[in-house]
Amino acid sequence: MKTLILGVGNPILTDDAVGICVANEIKKLSLPNVEVIETSLAGISLLDYVVGYERLIIIDSIKTEKEAPGTLYKLKLEDIGNSATPSYSHGINIRTAIELGRKLGYKIPKIIEIYAIEIKDNTTFGEECSPAVKSKIPGIVDEITKIIKSDSPPS
Template identity: 30%
Template sequence: MPRLLVLGIGNSLLTDDGVGVFAAEALQKETWPENVTIMEGGTFTQDIFYLFEGYDRLLVLDVIHAGHAPGTIYRLTEEDLIQKDNQRLSIHDVDLIDSLKMAELRGKRPYLQVVGMEPQDITTWNIGLSEPCQEKFEKFLDVAREDIHKILQEMA
């Protein structure tokens, strides 16, 4: 059975940088099919290539800096990240692409998709989201759920 890893990355101590981690925590409380794993990846994205073993697809939840209003939600493919320098997943995207390459060297790697949110603040020590990101957080979760269900249909 094809498997999906949903990975929330970021630093939950730096305001909006934690949006992916907060989303993973919320989604972990829900019921998902046995071929879906939801995990918090923190900020150690280059060292997590071993986690990708056995997964066919990878959905990452993180912040994206693309110059739009805080709380803007994005859907990106792996190709988008590689080809578009103006859309960056905080500092985590370069490490994440490297981790995927390392997983490929070990044999198999999942195909990457991203659901991201434009942050307002990723420098203030604070547990919780800024007001604009908090206002859009439920929508962020809805988009993540939609993508999980769509990926499951594609893998069926």
């Protein structure tokens, strides 16, 4: 199954970079039929990346302050609100962008998984995640990699 892993975040805002960091570690594993892209883009800008894949895995940060930093949430596209900012056409989330892409006839992946990692700090400038989040990255990489391998058809 042709899979795209999209690591999303800002590489200079401490914990906000965790999606990119996890994606980078998965990229080092050179998994078959898996392409990894790290990006700071969001919303409709992601459509160009996702077209043509059968499966899309998005890895990003989330700040709920309900769980410990480094907690991994598995979400569905439906879990994300459907919104657009009327005064700014680019201000749409990934769910809205995917739905728009489908309506426009883009070949959007049928399988979309979202992994959100609880963070503590997304406002401090820095090129490394906080120690609390950084220490969880290897376990998150292992967990996501196992899911990818278990869901992949045998070669």
